[in-house]
Amino acid sequence: GAGVSQSPSNKVTEKGKDVELRCDPISGHTALYWYRQRLGQGLEFLIYFQGNSAPDKSGLPSDRFSAERTGESVSTLTIQRTQQEDSAVYLCASSLLGQVYGYTFGSGTRLTVV
Amino acid sequence: GNSVTQMEGPVTLSEEAFLTINCTYTATGYPSLFWYVQYPGEGLQLLLKATKADDKGSNKGFEATYRKETTSFHLEKGSVQVSDSAVYFCALILTGGGNKLTFGTGTQLKVEL
Numbered sequence: 625g626a627g628v629s630q631s632p633s634n635k636v637t638e639k640g641k642d643v644e645l646r647c648d649p650i651s652g653h654t655a656l657y658w659y660r661q662r663l664g665q666g667l668e669f670l671i672y673f674q675g676n677s678a679p680d681k682s683g684l685p686s687d688r689f690s691a692e693r694t695g696e697s698v699s700t701l702t703i704q705r706t707q708q709e710d711s712a713v714y715l716c717a718s719s720l721l722g723q724v725y726g727y728t729f730g731s732g733t734r735l736t737v738v
Numbered sequence: 739g740n741s742v743t744q745m746e747g748p749v750t751l752s753e754e755a756f757l758t759i760n761c762t763y764t765a766t767g768y769p770s771l772f773w774y775v776q777y778p779g780e781g782l783q784l785l786l787k788a789t790k791a792d793d794k795g796s797n798k799g800f801e802a803t804y805r806k807e808t809t810s811f812h813l814e815k816g817s818v819q820v821s822d823s824a825v826y827f828c829a830l831i832l833t834g835g836g837n838k839l840t841f842g843t844g845t846q847l848k849v850e851l
Contacts, residue, residue, distance in 0.1 A: 655837055666827065666843035667782075680838065715782065719837065727839060729774075731781040 626650075628730035630716050636736045637706055645701040645733045649718030656699050657727060658691060659715045667715065673699060706737045740765045742828050744842035751818055751849050759813040759845045761802075761828035769830040771795075771804055771811040772839070776825045785813075785826070818849045 629648040637643050649656050658670040669683035673693040684690070688706075693699040703710055713734050717727035745760040763769065773785040773795070786795030791806035800815045811828060828842040 657838070659841075667839075667841040669838060669840070672838055674837070717782075717839075727784075729782040 628716055628718050628728050630714075630730035630733050632733060633731065634734045634736075636738060639708060639737055640705055642702065642704045643706055643735060645703075645714050645716075645735070647699045647701070647716030647718075647730060649697070649699070649716070650728055652696075653718035653720055653728075654696050655719045656693055657717045657719075658699070658701050659717065660712045661715060661732070662712045670701070670714075703735075706735075708737045711735055711737045740769070740830060740832065740840045742830055742840055742842035744826075744828050744845050747825075747844075747846035749845060749847050751847070753820055753849055753851055754817045755849075757813070757815040757818045757822075757847065759826055759828075759847070761811045761813065761842060763809050763811065763828075763830050765809075765830055765832060767832045769832050771802070772829045772831070773800070773802055773811070773813050774827040774829060774841075776827065776844070778824065782827065818847070820849045820851060823847055823849045 631646045635643055654675045656673040659667045660670055661667050671684055671691045672680040688704045691701045713732040715729055715732045717729045719727045741764045743762050770789040772787045774782045775785045776782050786797040788795040788804035791804055794803045802811050802813045804811055825844045825846045827844045829839045831839050
């Protein structure tokens with residue numbers, strides 16, 4: 625597609641439930657990133673996929689968080705046993721590997737854990 | 739490690755005022771530098787970039803110059819408009835360092851009539 629697409633745009637879930645967030649990157653973009661933006665705070669790196677290489681998971685805050693990517697296409701971010709502190713906007717971005725023009729961001733998924 | 743420091747907001751200005759949002763960085767290599775903007779209710783958009791020392795990025799009347807000697811990338815605009823009200827994020831990327839963008843905490847700009 626023309627841009628990075630994320631779904632759902634909003635998700636309200638009960639504490640303790642699992643959620644799955646989806647990201648469709650720009651076609652041909654080999655790199656895909658997940659960031660988290662808590663209310664009033666900056667962007668927190670979560671995970672980075674680069675082609676077929678092992679992902680950089682150094683930003684995942686706990687083992688409740690995991691992400692997958694199939695080839696150079698869709699990625700899913702899964703949060704198990706959600707906690708209230710997981711409430712945030714989850715942003716996905718993609719880029720051409722090696723390009724220094726920055727990322728193209730999706731509009732994000734706003735997750736609210738009640 | 740790599741880090742980006744921005745001035746805290748909110749910054750409140752009157753329309754047509756001059757804007758400066760300070761940004762300094764620490765990097766283990768030679769980064770490319772970016773400003774992203776997030777308008778209310780929208781996603782992040784790339785505003786401008788600079789990839790080497792003394793480069794000036796510019797877009798929509800905003801400018802920022804890559805100053806290696808002061809490790810800075812301050813954002814400026816000569817005359818702000820109400821429509822410029824948004825959150826501005828300074829960021830860096832080290833090519834070959836995982837191509838991972840490191841962001842500052844963001845600076846909220848409010849422009850009033």
